[in-house]
Amino acid sequence: MRAASACVALLALAAASALAAEYRSLGDRPAILYDAPSAKADRLFVATRHYPFEVLVKLDQWTKVRDVNGEVAWVDNGALGDLRTVVVTVPLADVHANASTQSPLVFEAYKQVLLEVVEPPADGWVKVRHRDGQQGYIRLSQVWGA
Numbered sequence: 001m002r003a004a005s006a007c008v009a010l011l012a013l014a015a016a017s018a019l020a021a022e023y024r025s026l027g028d029r030p031a032i033l034y035d036a037p038s039a040k041a042d043r044l045f046v047a048t049r050h051y052p053f054e055v056l057v058k059l060d061q062w063t064k065v066r067d068v069n070g071e072v073a074w075v076d077n078g079a080l081g082d083l084r085t086v087v088v089t090v091p092l093a094d095v096h097a098n099a100s101t102q103s104p105l106v107f108e109a110y111k112q113v114l115l116e117v118v119e120p121p122a123d124g125w126v127k128v129r130h131r132d133g134q135q136g137y138i139r140l141s142q143v144w145g146a
Helices: 002-019
Strands: 023-025 031-034 043-047 052-058 062-066 072-076 085-088 092-096 105-110 114-122 125-129 135-139
Touching (some): 043 072, 105 135
Antiparallel strands (some): 031 043, 031 072, 062 072, 085 114, 092 105, 092 135, 114 125
16 A cells, blocks of 8 residues: 555656746847757747747757747757746736735836746745846746746
């Protein structure tokens, strides 16, 4: 019975980690995204610097990614940066002083604004920083890429 319980627990842990999406943002320059993992492939679009993507597949020199709109493309690994960002997905998002809707409002961010991730998400919130330096907590339901 213990072995069966341990097996079920291990499967649950594996399933939970498999569901956790990985996100990466572009570096300090815009990047070209392609329809295949090659610079000779068709160019699909150019993404702005620091734009976040969900990682789907990693290869030695290329990463297959999905954007906030569900578009899938390939990006050269050298174009990915270390800065983590999220993009606002609602018309107007509230950024609070603490991870609570009852805390003071620090600023509001419009749809498509990129915000730097300051701390990993927790309890439905993520701490972010605007490019002008203001920082606070935003609900995960109002952003994409965390």
